[in-house]
Amino acid sequence: MLDALGMLGAGFGHAFQGGVVLHAFWATLVGIIIGALPGLTATMGVALLTTLTFSMAHSTAILVLICVYVGAIYGGSRSAILLNIPGTPASAASTLDGFPLARQGLAGRAMGISTTGSWMGTLFGALCLAVLAPAVGEFALGFQSYEMFWVAMFGIVIAGSLSGGDPLKGYIAGFLGLFVATVGQEANHAYPRFAFGSTDLAGGLGLLPVLVGVFGVAEVLNSMRGPAVQAVASKIDSILPRPSDVLRYWRTIFRSGAIGTFIGAMPGLGEDIAAWTSYAAAKRVSAEREKFGKGSVEGLMAAETGESACVPGAIIPVLTLAVPGSAPAAVLMAAMMIHGLNPGPMLAISSPEFIYQIVAMLIIADMVKLFYGLVLVRPLLWVLLIPRERLMPVVFVLCTVGAFAITSRLFDIWVMLGAGLVGFVLRELRFPMAPLVLGIVLGDLLDKNLLRGLVLSNGDITPFFTRPISAVLAAVTLLTLLLSIPAVQAGWGRGRQALQRRLRRAG
Amino acid sequence: MSEADTAASPLAGEREPVSPRADLITAAVLLAFGLGVVALSLHMPTFVEQSGTGLTAPGIVPGFHGTVIALLSILLGLRAVRRGGLRAGGAGGSARKDLGRLSIAAVLGVIYAAVLVGRLSFWLATALFVFAFTAIFEWPRGPQGRIRRLLEAAAIALGTGWAVVLVFEKLFFVRLP
Numbered sequence: 050m051l052d053a054l055g056m057l058g059a060g061f062g063h064a065f066q067g068g069v070v071l072h073a074f075w076a077t078l079v080g081i082i083i084g085a086l087p088g089l090t091a092t093m094g095v096a097l098l099t100t101l102t103f104s105m106a107h108s109t110a111i112l113v114l115i116c117v118y119v120g121a122i123y124g125g126s127r128s129a130i131l132l133n134i135p136g137t138p139a140s141a142a143s144t145l146d147g148f149p150l151a152r153q154g155l156a157g158r159a160m161g162i163s164t165t166g167s168w169m170g171t172l173f174g175a176l177c178l179a180v181l182a183p184a185v186g187e188f189a190l191g192f193q194s195y196e197m198f199w200v201a202m203f204g205i206v207i208a209g210s211l212s213g214g215d216p217l218k219g220y221i222a223g224f225l226g227l228f229v230a231t232v233g234q235e236a237n238h239a240y241p242r243f244a245f246g247s248t249d250l251a252g253g254l255g256l257l258p259v260l261v262g263v264f265g266v267a268e269v270l271n272s273m274r275g276p277a278v279q280a281v282a283s284k285i286d287s288i289l290p291r292p293s294d295v296l297r298y299w300r301t302i303f304r305s306g307a308i309g310t311f312i313g314a315m316p317g318l319g320e321d322i323a324a325w326t327s328y329a330a331a332k333r334v335s336a337e338r339e340k341f342g343k344g345s346v347e348g349l350m351a352a353e354t355g356e357s358a359c360v361p362g363a364i365i366p367v368l369t370l371a372v373p374g375s376a377p378a379a380v381l382m383a384a385m386m387i388h389g390l391n392p393g394p395m396l397a398i399s400s401p402e403f404i405y406q407i408v409a410m411l412i413i414a415d416m417v418k419l420f421y422g423l424v425l426v427r428p429l430l431w432v433l434l435i436p437r438e439r440l441m442p443v444v445f446v447l448c449t450v451g452a453f454a455i456t457s458r459l460f461d462i463w464v465m466l467g468a469g470l471v472g473f474v475l476r477e478l479r480f481p482m483a484p485l486v487l488g489i490v491l492g493d494l495l496d497k498n499l500l501r502g503l504v505l506s507n508g509d510i511t512p513f514f515t516r517p518i519s520a521v522l523a524a525v526t527l528l529t530l531l532l533s534i535p536a537v538q539a540g541w542g543r544g545r546q547a548l549q550r551r552l553r554r555a556g
Numbered sequence: 557m558s559e560a561d562t563a564a565s566p567l568a569g570e571r572e573p574v575s576p577r578a579d580l581i582t583a584a585v586l587l588a589f590g591l592g593v594v595a596l597s598l599h600m601p602t603f604v605e606q607s608g609t610g611l612t613a614p615g616i617v618p619g620f621h622g623t624v625i626a627l628l629s630i631l632l633g634l635r636a637v638r639r640g641g642l643r644a645g646g647a648g649g650s651a652r653k654d655l656g657r658l659s660i661a662a663v664l665g666v667i668y669a670a671v672l673v674g675r676l677s678f679w680l681a682t683a684l685f686v687f688a689f690t691a692i693f694e695w696p697r698g699p700q701g702r703i704r705r706l707l708e709a710a711a712i713a714l715g716t717g718w719a720v721v722l723v724f725e726k727l728f729f730v731r732l733p
Contacts, residue, residue, distance in 0.1 A: 273661040442689035
């Protein structure tokens with residue numbers, strides 16, 4: 050306990066050394082602006098800003114990216130409240146009560162609630178990360194290739210099941226992502242898979258160019274196709290958060306914080322699902338259920354707390370298992386690898402202080418977010434009015450720079466373009482992007498651990514199912530897969546009803 | 557949940573579903589893709605001499621992925637057929653909306669990233685792209701104020717070209733194309 054507090058203190062000390070903390074101010078501001086602008090997502094923001102961090106020390110770079118991530122998730126609520134358009138998918142649930150509050154002339158109060166909920170959510174999640182990550186990391190040290198294979202499979206299956214509404218398309222997207230990760234030289238024999246004689250393809254498809262394409266270029270195309278954003282909805286009243294809102298809804302804040310952190314820790318689900326689940330849970334138990342959807346303070350508080358608690362939650366599996374909990378966390382993980390950090394089970398042994406540095410960074414980002422939440426209301430209204438015809442070409446330029454900068458290959462710009470066009474078409478066909486990203490990120494993990502497991506067992510697949518943790522992970526994965534099949538869902542529902550009837554009759 | 561939030565929830569599918577016809581075509585393309593991946597994986601060397609067992613063959617993992625994609629695409633196709641994908645005229649109309657704007661954005665992006673970048677100075681390529689993009693998309697607003705809008709577009713274009721070089725190359729030492 051004292052060790053942990055000492056390392057947390059050292060984490061803060063590290064962030065305040067040499068003015069590193071000053072980076073938090075511009076990075077959080079950039080994040081909030083990116084999040085507030087409809088069409089620009091947290092994933093895109095983290096991917097684009099990764100380019101800027103190449104020349105920075107790794108701790109400064111990760112602080113910048115965490116600030117962008119935290120800021121962007123929060124910033125999305127601005128456009129959700131004022132325009133009824135979620136700035137990021139995570140803020141979709143905030144439109145339900147945020148915009149009605151704005152229409153009632155309470156936009157300032159809605160933004161105050163959003164700031165309070167988001168601040169407390171990230172703080173709650175960061176404390177959970179400090180407590181849980183070392184324990185999960187220690188537990189994960191016992192994982193071998195068999196378990197890591199199932200962790201990767203579980204990530205794809207759970208993300209495919211829950212992230213897009215259509216599990217079948219989610220699974221296909223996940224496996225397409227896994228396929229993308231196999232392109233290029235493999236680890237055992239350096240054989241160039243799917244290279245077709247091209248030295249560029251033999252080097253593999255870069256993670257960052259693909260992600261910038263899927264989230265940046267596809268967003269630009271999507272944004273230019275849709276209807277233009279209309280004017281701001283409301284005048285701004287007082288934006289100061291009210292302590293009475295916190296005291297009155299403290300249960301909602303804790304519940305949503307716990308839900309958000311838990312969903313964040315599940316591979317590939319992300320902030321949008323955390324917000325919706327927190328919102329639904331708050332509605333189910335609320336004494337003011339009838340207000341939900343019509344300007345409920347509790348509903349907005351739940352959604353904002355849930356999505357912001359998800360950010361630290363999504364970093365827990367990054368640090369302990371090298372499996373991202375959300376799409377922006379996947380890019381953050383890629384950035385950690387670019388900067389020579391190796392997230393995963395060994396982190397708790399090799400550099401346990403890094404976990405607490407991340408906690409300190411999250412808390413710093415959260416405090417800066419609170420500061421901007423109080424002072425940065427009117428300037429953000431102007432940002433929201435920038436026409437997309439002027440914004441999107443600049444975003445496209447940043448995507449191009451972001452794709453090129455990591456290895457200085459023009460080929461990566463082509464990869465970005467191709468990924469953007471394919472990503473756009475897949476979105477149009479309602480394939481969710483989270484499993485695709487997770488597949489790309491987890492592809493290498495799955496590849497290496499499947500083959501390593503097979504070699505260790507001399508081709509015998511039974512250890513994948515008989516080792517205790519492996520068996521549990523396999524069972525949960527297969528159960529999730531089965532329960533996503535409509536016929537099984539219907540059978541499960543009928544069975545449950547029959548059991549309830551029998552119990553009632555017996556009782 | 558209310559009708560509004562059910563419709564918007566990512567758990568329930570955020571937008572209107574695509575037509576069964578589109579799903580059927582997608583399934584056919586994915587099936588061909590999956591089978592192609594399997595075929596290419598089978599043609600990869602197995603390196604039995606080096607590994608002794610062939611368990612490290614490069615084709616095992618992509619072959620597994622290709623097989624799963626092919627199987628899932630068959631399921632997608634069967635579902636589309638059950639939902640009426642074989643009936644004529646089922647193609648979605650919503651995808652055709654705003655096709656013109658989409659095509660212009662895509663073509664401009666491809667010209668910039670695949671043609672201009674690498675051939676011209678980065679700031680010049682960027683300025684040309686940003687100006688063309690803004691001018692073309694703002695053109696339909698009509699003749700009133702067009703000159704002012706074009707001048708603004710030129711200023712934004714030159715400003716973007718200059719700012720990107722300044723921020724990335726000079727400030728953060730990032731190499732530009």
